[in-house]
Amino acid sequence: MKLRTTKYFAKEGFNNLSRNKVMSAASITSVIAALLVIGIFFIIMLNIDYAASALESQIEMMVYLDEGLSEETISVMRDEIKSINGVKDILFISKDTALKDMQKKLGDNAYLLEGLESDNPLPNTFIITLKNPQDASSVSLALSSMANIEKVSYGKEDLEKLLKATYVLRMASLLVIVILLFISIFIISNTIKLTVFARRREIGIMKFVGATDWFVRGPFVIEGMLLGVIGGIAATALLGAGYYYCINLVRDQMIGILSITLMPFKQVTMSMTALLLCVGLVIGTIGSLLSVRRFIKV
Amino acid sequence: MIELTNVSKTFQDGHKALNDINMFIDRGEFVFIVGQSGSGKSTLIKLLMKELEPTSGKIVVDGKNITKLKRREIPYLRRSMGVVFQDFRLLQDKTVYENVAFAMQVTEASAREIRRQVPIALSMVGLSKKSGLYPKQLSGGEQQRVSMARAMVNGPSLLIADEPTGNLDPEMSWDIVKMLNEFNQRGTTIIMATHDREIVNGMKKRVIAIENGDIIRDEKRGGYCNEA
Ligand SMILES: Nc1ncnc2c1ncn2[C@@H]1O[C@H](COP(=O)(O)OP(=O)(O)OP(=O)(O)O)[C@@H](O)[C@H]1O
Ligand SMILES: [Mg+2]
Numbered sequence: 001m002k003l004r005t006t007k008y009f010a011k012e013g014f015n016n017l018s019r020n021k022v023m024s025a026a027s028i029t030s031v032i033a034a035l036l037v038i039g040i041f042f043i044i045m046l047n048i049d050y051a052a053s054a055l056e057s058q059i060e061m062m063v064y065l066d067e068g069l070s071e072e073t074i075s076v077m078r079d080e081i082k083s084i085n086g087v088k089d090i091l092f093i094s095k096d097t098a099l100k101d102m103q104k105k106l107g108d109n110a111y112l113l114e115g116l117e118s119d120n121p122l123p124n125t126f127i128i129t130l131k132n133p134q135d136a137s138s139v140s141l142a143l144s145s146m147a148n149i150e151k152v153s154y155g156k157e158d159l160e161k162l163l164k165a166t167y168v169l170r171m172a173s174l175l176v177i178v179i180l181l182f183i184s185i186f187i188i189s190n191t192i193k194l195t196v197f198a199r200r201r202e203i204g205i206m207k208f209v210g211a212t213d214w215f216v217r218g219p220f221v222i223e224g225m226l227l228g229v230i231g232g233i234a235a236t237a238l239l240g241a242g243y244y245y246c247i248n249l250v251r252d253q254m255i256g257i258l259s260i261t262l263m264p265f266k267q268v269t270m271s272m273t274a275l276l277l278c279v280g281l282v283i284g285t286i287g288s289l290l291s292v293r294r295f296i297k298v
Numbered sequence: 299m300i301e302l303t304n305v306s307k308t309f310q311d312g313h314k315a316l317n318d319i320n321m322f323i324d325r326g327e328f329v330f331i332v333g334q335s336g337s338g339k340s341t342l343i344k345l346l347m348k349e350l351e352p353t354s355g356k357i358v359v360d361g362k363n364i365t366k367l368k369r370r371e372i373p374y375l376r377r378s379m380g381v382v383f384q385d386f387r388l389l390q391d392k393t394v395y396e397n398v399a400f401a402m403q404v405t406e407a408s409a410r411e412i413r414r415q416v417p418i419a420l421s422m423v424g425l426s427k428k429s430g431l432y433p434k435q436l437s438g439g440e441q442q443r444v445s446m447a448r449a450m451v452n453g454p455s456l457l458i459a460d461e462p463t464g465n466l467d468p469e470m471s472w473d474i475v476k477m478l479n480e481f482n483q484r485g486t487t488i489i490m491a492t493h494d495r496e497i498v499n500g501m502k503k504r505v506i507a508i509e510n511g512d513i514i515r516d517e518k519r520g521g522y523c524n525e526a
Contacts, residue, residue: 002406004406004408004409005406008403201387201389202389204387205387205389205400206400206404207373207376208347208349208376208381208387209376209377209381209400209401209404209405209448209452210373210374210375210376210377210401210404210405210452211373211404211405212370212373213369213370213373215404215406
């Protein structure tokens with residue numbers, strides 16, 4: 001494509017955009033809405049992946065013991081576990097220590113645990129350090145044949161639970177996203193139909209003086225792309241700010257007890273910006289192509 | 299230049315606008331197409347521009363069978379012909395100069411070519427001095443001259459005019475037709491559909507008369523009616 005044609009498309013595209021401001025604003029708003037949902041979904045997915053890989057490489061296993069075991073039994077178990085192939089180290093955390101740890105972690109919010117001292121629900125626990133994360137399943141298998149163990153928890157298992165728990169969330173967001181994308185495309189295409197309609201005389205003239213279809217289409221496609229990209233930029237900015245806020249919240253506030261670490265801001269925003277701008281561009285282009293198709297046939 | 303062989307056009311509603319038309323127009327001719335309202339003149343012109351498809355028959359323009367033209371080749375056919383309409387079809391928000399330049403712009407001509415050709419086209423129609431005005435500021439005759447400059451600016455070998463004088467008074471009409479004659483003398487083939495008896499009789503050019511979709515008369519130096 002020639003440079004002058006590109007310039008012509010850009011100029012006319014911008015003109016179209018400012019010609020009907022209300023509809024343009026409506027389109028951009030709908031694009032923003034759709035992209036916000038996509039963006040939120042995307043950020044959640046990124047963080048699940050992030051958490052998943054953290055869990056996957058985790059080399060610690062928690063072994064929760066049954067209630068009321070004697071110190072002797074515990075000590076025997078300790079030796080037994082230590083001899084399992086792949087176990088590097090073992091640490092015992094008693095019920096009481098576990099409670100104290102939690103109180104410390106909660107800090108000002110420790111009052112939440114008040115009254116639990118007499119009837120401590122936390123179990124006695126072994127924390128096993130593995131030689132490497134691949135040993136997790138074989139060690140877990142060995143542990144399962146032992147008595148007096150209530151539950152073993154380790155990264156891979158948590159990971160599976162995490163993925164299972166988010167399955168419904170992911171499917172639901174996917175559905176919402178598809179619907180929102182269709183709505184955005186529909187609104188963009190209607191906005192552009194208005195400009196096409198306003199310029200139908202001009203299009204007619206272009207056609208009989210020998211303009212090609214894509215030359216006629218060009219400005220409208222640019223208009224659609226602009227609607228999509230402007231929506232994309234706005235959505236990116238909003239989500240970026242929102243995510244920044246979330247990171248700080250998680251770092252500073254009591255949510256910290258959930259021991260969540262969010263994916264770093266920079267990593268998230270870079271891929272999110274790329275995604276949202278691309279999606280904006282694509283829905284803008286599709287919307288415009290849909291609207292010009294009918295009018296161009298002369 | 300133009301050859302129609304057994305061309306018929308029946309519209310979707312079953313209306314037969316052209317019946318088995320045969321005609322040959324040579325390079326450099328000046329041809330009037332005459333006939334009553336509804337006789338099929340505009341339909342014929344639309345077939346030449348490929349705005350309509352013939353129901354049957356073959357149309358050759360400039361040695362090319364345009365009935366077989368692919369959709370993406372149509373723009374190039376149209377660039378080889380200039381078209382002028384009764385209602386001028388100018389863009390009101392563009393100046394005279396911009397209206398003419400627009401026809402070059404859409405063919406992706408360079409700014410240099412545009413700067414060179416547009417003034418030439420405007421001087422051919424005697425509007426050099428009005429190039430900065432808007433269509434609203436011009437008389438009907440002048441507006442039609444702008445549309446003729448636009449039709450000629452890409453240097454077509456064929457100019458088709460569908461009742462170009464339909465909205466003009468007799469004096470202005472003569473201006474337009476004389477201008478068409480000038481283009482013709484410089485080698486452009488002219489096809490003009492018209493109701494204007496006086497002009498047709500005065501010009502003594504080839505006349506093809508259509509009635510109800512049939513060619514009823516084709517004379518080398520004809521008049522509007524059959525020796526009325
Ligand atoms: N799209 C269409 N569908 C159905 N009938 C049509 C269509 N276009 C034209 N016609 C009919 O075909 C006939 C020829 O129309 P055409 O426009 O060619 O006439 P014309 O000779 O140009 O008339 P005028 O001198 O009034 O311009 C008319 O009866 C018209 O009603
Ligand atoms: Mg007509």
